[in-house]
Amino acid sequence: MTSQPRVAITAVGGYVPETRLTNQDLEKMVDTQDEWIRTRTGIRERRILKETGKATSDLVVPAVLELCKKRGIAPSEIECLIVATVTGDYPFPSTANLVCDRIGAKNAWGYDLSGACSGFLYALTSGAALIESGRHKKVVVVGADKMSSIIDYQDRNTCIIFGDGAGAVLLEPTDSGLGIGDSLLKSDGSGVKYLRTEAGGSLLPPSLETVQARQHFVKQEGAAVYKFAVKGMAEVALELMERNRLKPEDITWLVPHQANIRIIESTAERAGIPMDRVMVNIEKFGNTTAATLPLCLWEWEPRLKKGDRLMLVAFGGGFTWGATLIDWAY
Ligand code: UT7
Numbered sequence: 001m002t003s004q005p006r007v008a009i010t011a012v013g014g015y016v017p018e019t020r021l022t023n024q025d026l027e028k029m030v031d032t033q034d035e036w037i038r039t040r041t042g043i044r045e046r047r048i049l050k051e052t053g054k055a056t057s058d059l060v061v062p063a064v065l066e067l068c069k070k071r072g073i074a075p076s077e078i079e080c081l082i083v084a085t086v087t088g089d090y091p092f093p094s095t096a097n098l099v100c101d102r103i104g105a106k107n108a109w110g111y112d113l114s115g116a117c118s119g120f121l122y123a124l125t126s127g128a129a130l131i132e133s134g135r136h137k138k139v140v141v142v143g144a145d146k147m148s149s150i151i152d153y154q155d156r157n158t159c160i161i162f163g164d165g166a167g168a169v170l171l172e173p174t175d176s177g178l179g180i181g182d183s184l185l186k187s188d189g190s191g192v193k194y195l196r197t198e199a200g201g202s203l204l205p206p207s208l209e210t211v212q213a214r215q216h217f218v219k220q221e222g223a224a225v226y227k228f229a230v231k232g233m234a235e236v237a238l239e240l241m242e243r244n245r246l247k248p249e250d251i252t253w254l255v256p257h258q259a260n261i262r263i264i265e266s267t268a269e270r271a272g273i274p275m276d277r278v279m280v281n282i283e284k285f286g287n288t289t290a291a292t293l294p295l296c297l298w299e300w301e302p303r304l305k306k307g308d309r310l311m312l313v314a315f316g317g318g319f320t321w322g323a324t325l326i327d328w329a330y
Contacts (some may be wrong), residue, residue, distance in 0.1 A: 005050050007128040008179035008329035009169045012065030014298030016047040016165040016285060017058050021148075030156040037160045042261025046163025046286030049052045055089040056146045057098045059166035059291075063298075064103055066138055067168050075103040079136040081110035084119030084143045084290040086197075086317070087150055088112050095144070108140075116195075117257050117316020118141070119143055119290035120167070121185060121324050124312075127171050128180045142168040143290035150197055153218035161259070162218070163286035167294020174329055178307065181325035184240045191228065191319030194221045229263050229315040233323075234270035237313045240323040241271065248272030250309060252328075253300065257314035258282040258292040267313060289316065304328045 023034035023046040037043055049059060060083060068075055081096045088095040096110030115122035127141040144166035153159045163330030171180075197218050201211035210216060233256065241251070253329040254273045256264045261282055268278045288295060293312050297304075304310075308328040315321040 003281035004132045005134070005173040005175070006177065006179040007131045007171050008176065009326065010018055010172045010330060011067045011071035011170040012167070012294065012298045012301045013063040013065070013308050014165070014167045014295050015062040015066070016058070016295070017049040019048045019050045020045045021048045021163070026160055029153055030159060032156045032160055040260075040262070041161060042264075042282045043160065043286045044283045047165060049146050049164045055149075056085055056087050056097050056144050056166070057089050057102065059104050059146060059164060060095060060099045060142050060144045060168070063142065063144070063166040064099065066167040067140065067170050071170055073138070075105040076107055077138055078105045078108045078140050079138050080127070080130055081105060081140045082113055082123045082142065083110065084113045084115055084123040084141070084253065085145050086114055086119070086289060087146045115285070115290070115320050116317070116318055117259065117289050117292070118185070118314040118318070118320035118322050119316075120293045121183070121312060121322045122320065123316050124169070124324060125183045125185060133172055137173055139171040140168055141171060142166060143292070143294045145289035145291055147289055148285070150216070150218050152214055155217065157222055158220050158272050160219050161287045163288050165285055165288040165291040165295050167291050168300050169294055169297065176329055178327040178329040180325060182240060182244050183322065183324040184236055185322035186232070186236060186320070188319045191317070194224045194228070195219070197318040200268070226260065226263065228319060229259060230266050232315045232319065232321040233257070233263065233267040233313050235281075235329065236321055236323045237267060237271045237311060240311065240325065244325060252277065252308040252312050253304075253310045254278045255293055255296050255310050255312040257316065258285065258296070259287050259315070271311075306330055
Protein backbone atom coordinates (compact mmCIF):
# COMPACT_ATOMS: atom_id res chain seq x y z
CA MET A 1 0.00 0.00 0.00
CA THR A 2 1.46 3.40 -0.96
CA SER A 3 1.25 6.10 1.66
CA GLN A 4 -0.11 9.57 0.89
CA PRO A 5 2.54 12.17 0.04
CA ARG A 6 3.06 14.85 2.68
CA VAL A 7 2.59 18.45 1.69
CA ALA A 8 5.03 21.24 2.45
CA ILE A 9 4.91 24.99 2.24
CA THR A 10 7.85 25.74 -0.06
CA ALA A 11 7.57 29.54 -0.43
CA VAL A 12 5.68 32.48 1.07
CA GLY A 13 4.67 35.81 -0.48
CA GLY A 14 2.90 38.79 1.01
CA TYR A 15 1.67 42.26 0.26
CA VAL A 16 0.30 45.18 2.28
CA PRO A 17 -0.65 48.50 0.69
CA GLU A 18 1.45 51.61 1.32
CA THR A 19 -1.21 53.83 2.95
CA ARG A 20 -1.19 53.75 6.75
CA LEU A 21 -4.35 54.47 8.73
CA THR A 22 -3.13 55.34 12.23
CA ASN A 23 -5.03 55.55 15.51
CA GLN A 24 -4.50 59.31 15.32
CA ASP A 25 -6.19 59.38 11.90
CA LEU A 26 -9.14 57.46 13.38
CA GLU A 27 -9.42 59.94 16.26
CA LYS A 28 -10.36 62.52 13.63
CA MET A 29 -12.97 60.25 12.05
CA VAL A 30 -14.89 58.74 15.01
CA ASP A 31 -15.19 59.22 18.77
CA THR A 32 -12.17 57.14 19.83
CA GLN A 33 -8.74 57.51 21.40
CA ASP A 34 -5.33 56.09 20.51
CA GLU A 35 -4.93 54.80 24.08
CA TRP A 36 -8.29 52.99 24.04
CA ILE A 37 -7.44 51.27 20.75
CA ARG A 38 -3.93 50.28 21.85
CA THR A 39 -4.94 48.90 25.23
CA ARG A 40 -8.16 47.17 24.06
CA THR A 41 -6.81 45.73 20.79
CA GLY A 42 -3.03 46.17 20.52
CA ILE A 43 -3.38 47.99 17.17
CA ARG A 44 -1.45 51.18 16.31
CA GLU A 45 -2.05 51.34 12.57
CA ARG A 46 -3.39 49.34 9.64
CA ARG A 47 -2.74 49.42 5.90
CA ILE A 48 -5.48 50.55 3.53
CA LEU A 49 -5.77 50.04 -0.24
CA LYS A 50 -6.97 53.55 -0.91
CA GLU A 51 -6.76 54.05 -4.66
CA THR A 52 -10.08 53.86 -6.49
CA GLY A 53 -10.30 51.04 -8.98
CA LYS A 54 -8.16 48.74 -6.81
CA ALA A 55 -9.52 45.56 -5.28
CA THR A 56 -8.56 42.39 -3.42
CA SER A 57 -6.96 40.97 -6.59
CA ASP A 58 -4.51 43.91 -6.49
CA LEU A 59 -3.35 42.64 -3.09
CA VAL A 60 -3.14 39.02 -4.24
CA VAL A 61 -1.21 39.55 -7.49
CA PRO A 62 2.01 40.94 -5.90
CA ALA A 63 1.88 38.34 -3.10
CA VAL A 64 1.69 35.44 -5.58
CA LEU A 65 4.31 36.94 -7.90
CA GLU A 66 6.69 37.31 -4.96
CA LEU A 67 6.16 33.69 -4.03
CA CYS A 68 6.86 32.52 -7.62
CA LYS A 69 10.04 34.60 -7.74
CA LYS A 70 11.29 33.22 -4.42
CA ARG A 71 10.68 29.63 -5.52
CA GLY A 72 12.00 30.27 -9.04
CA ILE A 73 8.85 29.09 -10.81
CA ALA A 74 6.78 30.66 -13.58
CA PRO A 75 3.09 31.39 -12.82
CA SER A 76 2.25 28.98 -15.66
CA GLU A 77 3.52 26.15 -13.41
CA ILE A 78 0.76 26.80 -10.82
CA GLU A 79 -1.91 24.12 -11.13
CA CYS A 80 -4.52 25.44 -8.73
CA LEU A 81 -4.97 28.74 -6.85
CA ILE A 82 -7.33 29.08 -3.90
CA VAL A 83 -8.16 32.54 -2.53
CA ALA A 84 -9.68 32.68 0.95
CA THR A 85 -11.51 36.00 1.13
CA VAL A 86 -14.77 37.69 2.13
CA THR A 87 -14.05 40.69 -0.09
CA GLY A 88 -13.72 39.28 -3.59
CA ASP A 89 -13.50 41.81 -6.43
CA TYR A 90 -16.97 40.73 -7.63
CA PRO A 91 -19.70 38.42 -6.33
CA PHE A 92 -18.56 36.47 -9.40
CA PRO A 93 -16.31 35.63 -11.16
CA SER A 94 -13.97 34.52 -8.42
CA THR A 95 -10.91 36.56 -7.47
CA ALA A 96 -8.82 33.41 -8.06
CA ASN A 97 -10.07 33.40 -11.64
CA LEU A 98 -9.06 37.05 -12.17
CA VAL A 99 -5.67 36.63 -10.50
CA CYS A 100 -4.76 33.59 -12.65
CA ASP A 101 -5.45 35.67 -15.76
CA ARG A 102 -3.45 38.67 -14.52
CA ILE A 103 -0.33 36.73 -13.54
CA GLY A 104 -0.36 34.42 -16.55
CA ALA A 105 -1.22 31.26 -14.60
CA LYS A 106 -2.61 29.82 -17.82
CA ASN A 107 -2.59 26.22 -16.65
CA ALA A 108 -4.34 26.79 -13.32
CA TRP A 109 -7.90 26.46 -12.16
CA GLY A 110 -8.99 27.98 -8.89
CA TYR A 111 -11.71 29.22 -6.64
CA ASP A 112 -12.54 31.58 -3.78
CA LEU A 113 -13.28 30.19 -0.35
CA SER A 114 -15.40 32.00 2.22
CA GLY A 115 -14.21 31.20 5.73
CA ALA A 116 -13.80 34.72 7.14
CA CYS A 117 -10.89 34.92 9.60
CA SER A 118 -10.41 31.14 9.45
CA GLY A 119 -10.43 31.18 5.65
CA PHE A 120 -6.69 30.62 5.31
CA LEU A 121 -6.81 27.51 7.51
CA TYR A 122 -9.79 26.14 5.59
CA ALA A 123 -7.97 26.84 2.30
CA LEU A 124 -4.72 25.30 3.54
CA THR A 125 -6.46 22.01 4.33
CA SER A 126 -8.32 22.12 1.00
CA GLY A 127 -5.13 22.85 -0.97
CA ALA A 128 -3.13 20.20 0.89
CA ALA A 129 -5.83 17.61 0.11
CA LEU A 130 -5.42 18.29 -3.63
CA ILE A 131 -1.77 17.31 -3.33
CA GLU A 132 -2.29 14.43 -0.87
CA SER A 133 -4.75 12.89 -3.35
CA GLY A 134 -2.04 12.93 -6.02
CA ARG A 135 -4.14 15.21 -8.22
CA HIS A 136 -1.78 18.21 -8.19
CA LYS A 137 1.84 19.10 -7.44
CA LYS A 138 1.77 22.91 -7.18
CA VAL A 139 -1.11 24.59 -5.37
CA VAL A 140 -1.10 28.22 -4.23
CA VAL A 141 -3.18 29.09 -1.16
CA VAL A 142 -3.92 32.76 -0.49
CA GLY A 143 -5.57 34.65 2.36
CA ALA A 144 -6.54 38.14 1.24
CA ASP A 145 -8.99 40.83 2.21
CA LYS A 146 -9.65 44.44 1.34
CA MET A 147 -11.59 44.96 4.57
CA SER A 148 -11.70 48.72 3.99
CA SER A 149 -14.28 48.02 1.25
CA ILE A 150 -16.82 46.64 3.76
CA ILE A 151 -15.99 48.70 6.86
CA ASP A 152 -18.13 51.61 8.04
CA TYR A 153 -15.75 54.43 8.92
CA GLN A 154 -18.53 55.97 11.02
CA ASP A 155 -18.74 52.87 13.28
CA ARG A 156 -16.08 52.98 16.01
CA ASN A 157 -16.88 49.40 17.02
CA THR A 158 -15.42 48.03 13.79
CA CYS A 159 -13.39 50.65 11.91
CA ILE A 160 -10.56 50.63 14.43
CA ILE A 161 -9.92 46.93 14.00
CA PHE A 162 -9.59 46.03 10.33
CA GLY A 163 -6.96 46.52 7.62
CA ASP A 164 -6.11 45.30 4.12
CA GLY A 165 -3.49 42.76 3.04
CA ALA A 166 -2.68 39.45 1.37
CA GLY A 167 -0.43 36.49 2.09
CA ALA A 168 0.22 33.45 -0.11
CA VAL A 169 1.93 30.08 0.26
CA LEU A 170 3.02 27.52 -2.31
CA LEU A 171 2.18 23.90 -1.49
CA GLU A 172 4.17 21.03 -3.00
CA PRO A 173 4.58 17.31 -2.24
CA THR A 174 7.54 16.39 -0.07
CA ASP A 175 9.28 13.21 1.06
CA SER A 176 11.17 15.08 3.81
CA GLY A 177 8.80 13.88 6.52
CA LEU A 178 8.06 17.54 7.25
CA GLY A 179 5.13 19.69 6.12
CA ILE A 180 1.48 20.25 6.94
CA GLY A 181 0.32 18.05 9.77
CA ASP A 182 -2.88 17.47 11.64
CA SER A 183 -5.69 19.98 11.37
CA LEU A 184 -8.84 20.55 13.40
CA LEU A 185 -11.43 22.77 11.72
CA LYS A 186 -14.76 23.82 13.21
CA SER A 187 -17.88 25.66 12.17
CA ASP A 188 -21.03 26.93 13.88
CA GLY A 189 -23.40 28.88 11.65
CA SER A 190 -25.51 29.99 14.61
CA GLY A 191 -22.78 32.60 15.18
CA VAL A 192 -24.08 34.60 12.19
CA LYS A 193 -25.97 36.97 14.50
CA TYR A 194 -22.77 38.26 16.12
CA LEU A 195 -20.63 39.04 13.08
CA ARG A 196 -21.78 39.53 9.50
CA THR A 197 -22.46 41.78 6.56
CA GLU A 198 -26.25 41.87 6.42
CA ALA A 199 -26.92 43.03 2.87
CA GLY A 200 -25.47 42.33 -0.54
CA GLY A 201 -26.12 38.58 -0.61
CA SER A 202 -29.18 36.68 -1.83
CA LEU A 203 -31.03 37.19 1.47
CA LEU A 204 -30.96 40.97 1.25
CA PRO A 205 -29.84 42.04 -2.22
CA PRO A 206 -28.44 45.58 -2.39
CA SER A 207 -31.06 48.30 -2.68
CA LEU A 208 -31.29 52.01 -1.93
CA GLU A 209 -32.78 51.08 1.46
CA THR A 210 -30.00 48.65 2.43
CA VAL A 211 -27.34 51.18 1.46
CA GLN A 212 -29.06 53.98 3.38
CA ALA A 213 -29.31 51.69 6.42
CA ARG A 214 -25.55 50.97 6.03
CA GLN A 215 -26.31 47.24 5.93
CA HIS A 216 -23.54 46.56 3.39
CA PHE A 217 -20.95 47.16 6.11
CA VAL A 218 -19.59 44.66 8.68
CA LYS A 219 -21.55 44.57 11.92
CA GLN A 220 -19.99 42.98 14.98
CA GLU A 221 -21.09 42.45 18.57
CA GLY A 222 -17.50 42.76 19.71
CA ALA A 223 -17.81 41.68 23.33
CA ALA A 224 -19.79 38.53 22.41
CA VAL A 225 -17.36 37.56 19.63
CA TYR A 226 -14.49 38.19 22.03
CA LYS A 227 -15.82 35.60 24.48
CA PHE A 228 -16.37 32.97 21.76
CA ALA A 229 -12.92 33.68 20.26
CA VAL A 230 -11.05 33.35 23.57
CA LYS A 231 -12.79 30.04 24.30
CA GLY A 232 -12.72 28.66 20.75
CA MET A 233 -9.08 29.39 19.99
CA ALA A 234 -7.79 27.99 23.27
CA GLU A 235 -9.97 24.85 23.11
CA VAL A 236 -9.05 23.97 19.54
CA ALA A 237 -5.34 24.56 20.19
CA LEU A 238 -5.39 22.35 23.29
CA GLU A 239 -7.40 19.61 21.56
CA LEU A 240 -4.97 19.54 18.63
CA MET A 241 -1.96 19.43 20.95
CA GLU A 242 -3.51 16.67 23.03
CA ARG A 243 -4.44 14.40 20.14
CA ASN A 244 -0.92 14.78 18.73
CA ARG A 245 0.62 14.25 22.17
CA LEU A 246 2.38 17.61 22.03
CA LYS A 247 3.54 19.61 25.02
CA PRO A 248 3.90 23.42 24.90
CA GLU A 249 7.68 23.06 24.50
CA ASP A 250 7.12 21.00 21.33
CA ILE A 251 5.62 24.05 19.58
CA THR A 252 8.32 26.39 18.22
CA TRP A 253 5.88 29.08 17.12
CA LEU A 254 2.23 29.79 17.85
CA VAL A 255 0.73 31.61 14.85
CA PRO A 256 -2.57 33.11 16.01
CA HIS A 257 -5.17 35.04 14.03
CA GLN A 258 -4.52 38.73 14.70
CA ALA A 259 -7.88 39.97 15.97
CA ASN A 260 -7.01 41.37 19.36
CA ILE A 261 -3.78 41.22 21.39
CA ARG A 262 -5.78 40.21 24.47
CA ILE A 263 -7.23 37.19 22.60
CA ILE A 264 -3.73 36.27 21.38
CA GLU A 265 -2.26 36.51 24.90
CA SER A 266 -5.06 34.49 26.39
CA THR A 267 -4.69 31.73 23.74
CA ALA A 268 -0.93 31.60 24.30
CA GLU A 269 -1.38 31.41 28.06
CA ARG A 270 -3.96 28.61 27.85
CA ALA A 271 -1.69 26.67 25.43
CA GLY A 272 1.29 27.25 27.77
CA ILE A 273 3.35 28.98 25.08
CA PRO A 274 5.35 32.07 26.16
CA MET A 275 4.81 35.27 24.17
CA ASP A 276 8.36 35.24 22.77
CA ARG A 277 7.29 32.19 20.74
CA VAL A 278 4.09 33.82 19.44
CA MET A 279 3.94 35.65 16.10
CA VAL A 280 2.35 39.08 16.61
CA ASN A 281 2.12 41.87 14.05
CA ILE A 282 -1.32 43.22 14.92
CA GLU A 283 0.15 46.58 15.95
CA LYS A 284 1.17 47.28 12.32
CA PHE A 285 -1.52 45.63 10.24
CA GLY A 286 -4.63 45.28 12.44
CA ASN A 287 -7.04 42.48 11.59
CA THR A 288 -6.72 41.64 7.89
CA THR A 289 -9.24 38.76 8.20
CA ALA A 290 -8.06 35.88 5.93
CA ALA A 291 -4.62 37.46 5.52
CA THR A 292 -3.42 37.56 9.13
CA LEU A 293 -1.92 34.06 9.29
CA PRO A 294 -0.03 34.09 5.95
CA LEU A 295 1.17 37.65 6.66
CA CYS A 296 2.71 36.36 9.90
CA LEU A 297 4.41 33.52 7.98
CA TRP A 298 5.60 36.08 5.41
CA GLU A 299 7.16 38.31 8.06
CA TRP A 300 8.69 35.49 10.10
CA GLU A 301 9.88 33.40 7.11
CA PRO A 302 13.52 34.60 7.32
CA ARG A 303 13.67 33.49 10.96
CA LEU A 304 12.06 30.07 10.50
CA LYS A 305 14.25 26.99 10.48
CA LYS A 306 13.72 23.58 8.91
CA GLY A 307 11.96 21.38 11.44
CA ASP A 308 10.36 24.23 13.42
CA ARG A 309 6.89 23.19 14.54
CA LEU A 310 4.21 25.83 14.02
CA MET A 311 0.65 25.77 15.33
CA LEU A 312 -1.71 28.07 13.43
CA VAL A 313 -4.94 29.00 15.24
CA ALA A 314 -7.84 31.15 14.07
CA PHE A 315 -11.36 32.23 14.98
CA GLY A 316 -13.76 34.29 12.91
CA GLY A 317 -17.15 35.10 11.46
CA GLY A 318 -19.56 32.26 10.88
CA PHE A 319 -18.48 31.21 13.43
CA THR A 320 -15.48 29.43 11.94
CA TRP A 321 -12.41 28.32 13.85
CA GLY A 322 -9.58 25.83 13.84
CA ALA A 323 -5.93 24.96 14.26
CA THR A 324 -3.30 23.37 12.02
CA LEU A 325 0.18 21.99 12.71
CA ILE A 326 3.05 22.60 10.31
CA ASP A 327 6.58 21.21 10.47
CA TRP A 328 8.47 23.91 8.57
CA ALA A 329 10.23 22.31 5.62
CA TYR A 330 12.95 24.79 4.61
O1 UT7 B 1 -11.52 38.56 13.62
C1 UT7 B 1 -12.83 38.15 13.70
C2 UT7 B 1 -13.25 37.89 15.09
N1 UT7 B 1 -13.34 39.14 15.80
C3 UT7 B 1 -12.79 39.27 17.01
O2 UT7 B 1 -12.14 38.37 17.46
C4 UT7 B 1 -13.05 40.56 17.73
C5 UT7 B 1 -13.43 40.28 19.14
N2 UT7 B 1 -13.80 41.46 19.89
C6 UT7 B 1 -12.89 42.40 20.28
O3 UT7 B 1 -11.73 42.35 19.91
C7 UT7 B 1 -13.35 43.45 21.25
O4 UT7 B 1 -14.61 43.10 21.72
C8 UT7 B 1 -13.41 44.90 20.66
C9 UT7 B 1 -12.00 45.41 20.42
C10 UT7 B 1 -14.20 44.90 19.36
C11 UT7 B 1 -14.08 45.82 21.66
O5 UT7 B 1 -13.41 45.76 22.92
P1 UT7 B 1 -14.21 45.50 24.27
O6 UT7 B 1 -13.23 45.57 25.35
O7 UT7 B 1 -14.98 44.23 24.12
O8 UT7 B 1 -15.18 46.73 24.34
P2 UT7 B 1 -16.78 46.76 24.41
O9 UT7 B 1 -17.36 46.53 23.05
O10 UT7 B 1 -17.26 45.93 25.55
O11 UT7 B 1 -16.98 48.29 24.82
C12 UT7 B 1 -16.49 48.84 26.03
C13 UT7 B 1 -16.72 50.31 26.02
C14 UT7 B 1 -18.13 50.71 25.61
O12 UT7 B 1 -18.50 51.85 26.34
P3 UT7 B 1 -19.43 51.74 27.64
O13 UT7 B 1 -20.71 51.13 27.15
O14 UT7 B 1 -18.68 50.86 28.60
O15 UT7 B 1 -19.56 53.16 28.07
C15 UT7 B 1 -18.00 51.05 24.16
O16 UT7 B 1 -18.99 51.93 23.71
O17 UT7 B 1 -15.86 50.93 25.06
C16 UT7 B 1 -16.65 51.69 24.15
N3 UT7 B 1 -16.01 51.65 22.83
C17 UT7 B 1 -15.05 52.49 22.44
N4 UT7 B 1 -14.45 53.54 23.04
C18 UT7 B 1 -13.50 54.20 22.38
C19 UT7 B 1 -16.24 50.77 21.83
N5 UT7 B 1 -15.45 51.04 20.78
C20 UT7 B 1 -14.70 52.11 21.13
C21 UT7 B 1 -13.70 52.85 20.48
N6 UT7 B 1 -13.12 53.86 21.13
N7 UT7 B 1 -13.28 52.54 19.22
